[in-house]
Amino acid sequence: MNSKQKVFPKGFLWGGATAANQIEGGFKEGNKGLNIADVLPGGKERLNILMSAGFNFEINHEKYTYPNHEAIDFYHRYKEDIALFAEMGFKVFRMSIAWTRIFPNGDEPEPNEEGLAFYDQVFDELLKHGIEPVVTISHYEMPLHLVKDYGGWRNRQVVSFFEKYANVILKRYKDKVKYWMTFNEINGALKMPIMSMGFSPQNEESRYQETFQAFHHQFVASGIAVRACKQINPGAKIGCMILFAPVYSYDCNPENVMYALKEEELFNYFCADVHVRGEYPAFIKRFFKEKNIELEIQDGDLDVIKEGTVDYIGLSYYMSRTDKKEKSDEEKAQGNIVGGVKNPFLKASDWGWEIDPVGLRISLNKLYGRYQVPLFVVENGLGAYDQMEEDGSINDDYRIDYLREHVRAMGEAIEDGVELMGYTAWGCIDLVSMSTGEMSKRYGFIYVDKNDDGSGTLERKRKESFHWYKKVIESNGEVL
Ligand code: BGP
Numbered sequence: 001m002n003s004k005q006k007v008f009p010k011g012f013l014w015g016g017a018t019a020a021n022q023i024e025g026g027f028k029e030g031n032k033g034l035n036i037a038d039v040l041p042g043g044k045e046r047l048n049i050l051m052s053a054g055f056n057f058e059i060n061h062e063k064y065t066y067p068n069h070e071a072i073d074f075y076h077r078y079k080e081d082i083a084l085f086a087e088m089g090f091k092v093f094r095m096s097i098a099w100t101r102i103f104p105n106g107d108e109p110e111p112n113e114e115g116l117a118f119y120d121q122v123f124d125e126l127l128k129h130g131i132e133p134v135v136t137i138s139h140y141e142m143p144l145h146l147v148k149d150y151g152g153w154r155n156r157q158v159v160s161f162f163e164k165y166a167n168v169i170l171k172r173y174k175d176k177v178k179y180w181m182t183f184n185e186i187n188g189a190l191k192m193p194i195m196s197m198g199f200s201p202q203n204e205e206s207r208y209q210e211t212f213q214a215f216h217h218q219f220v221a222s223g224i225a226v227r228a229c230k231q232i233n234p235g236a237k238i239g240c241m242i243l244f245a246p247v248y249s250y251d252c253n254p255e256n257v258m259y260a261l262k263e264e265e266l267f268n269y270f271c272a273d274v275h276v277r278g279e280y281p282a283f284i285k286r287f288f289k290e291k292n293i294e295l296e297i298q299d300g301d302l303d304v305i306k307e308g309t310v311d312y313i314g315l316s317y318y319m320s321r322t323d324k325k326e327k328s329d330e331e332k333a334q335g336n337i338v339g340g341v342k343n344p345f346l347k348a349s350d351w352g353w354e355i356d357p358v359g360l361r362i363s364l365n366k367l368y369g370r371y372q373v374p375l376f377v378v379e380n381g382l383g384a385y386d387q388m389e390e391d392g393s394i395n396d397d398y399r400i401d402y403l404r405e406h407v408r409a410m411g412e413a414i415e416d417g418v419e420l421m422g423y424t425a426w427g428c429i430d431l432v433s434m435s436t437g438e439m440s441k442r443y444g445f446i447y448v449d450k451n452d453d454g455s456g457t458l459e460r461k462r463k464e465s466f467h468w469y470k471k472v473i474e475s476n477g478e479v480l
Contacts (some may be wrong), residue, residue, distance in 0.1 A: 016428020
């Protein structure tokens, strides 16, 4: 890309992204109920818990720490944080509403006014600074009561609870929120059903049956929310949200190429196909047959899915995945959430997430080529250990390098013809990590003084990347 060319369209939505359970804290304040994230411990065991079967959903203070209980205290400090976002020039701020602030148990007849009022204040504050909220309706924080007493999204009844919740917030905030998304990283449930579906599979054999039935319920719920959104506010835009890690074949062995293709269909396209095209894709039938999956589909479900197609695709992009059919343990990539084998051409973060800006251009081309709907990169960033210098500065030039290359890759994709709405860098302010449950995996432009053991003043500090991103936004992506 020639840096003199104006690549990013006027009105491109620059900003940052977060999720309620990773920033708010105040986990019992304002009548909030407990949610799934409140009982997931931080620490080394966390990723195993997320990816395996049979987790017992109880808070166990003796054994674990729960950094999200206070998180970065956005619940009380949102004004200060939003002022910093405004200073960087954010056009949008992606956040989620905690379902348990609105319906503390998930199945009450009436919503909790205190929770509703909290988000009114946050949205007002954002709008006051000229920042549009981009709101995820459900981001990894299902009410614990629905998890324990209903079995999470496996249970059909949850569709009606979600319908009620979605209707309440869509109506309440219709004049304040223009951009919505239904389920965060819906396809992530193939690896981590706990996070978005609220269950730990009973065992590895039943995993697929349980997960795909839960997907079906989420697709119906998403369709209902999209329909409601269009009725309540015809000017709003509502999207889905996909965890996208393009799958590369390890080599040109056709067996591996076919394996990569099938993994890509299942992981990257299955949910997006249903959300965007409004129907189950042809390729999934064979998978269902091979895995003995039988879906319970009620009359009218497929119509709701058809009518409730989304306006845009929101995606998270952190890394690509390289894979082959047969792999030894030594070859396997470690620590990331998408699996695969090590790619000899790529470096990885300290958590094994391979850094691949070209992969973002590839992803955007693949998605746009398949669907021709607007795309919105709603998560991207580098989780890293940051070091504060004696003078209090944080020189996160490695983060700037990562982001610069990914912004460039978006520019290339736009020149390739991709319709891209915007970019919200993940964890624009340091927050609790989803996969570690800890603070030390930092993404922010803004440093938050909080440590894994819960200590720290919660003071906010601008990192080097803060000043860099401000210029990027000011110049609409021209000064990198
Ligand atoms: C995505 C999630 C986010 C987020 C991000 C970074 O999968 O939508 O909630 O946390 O990944 O992941 P981590 O915090 O594990 O580094």
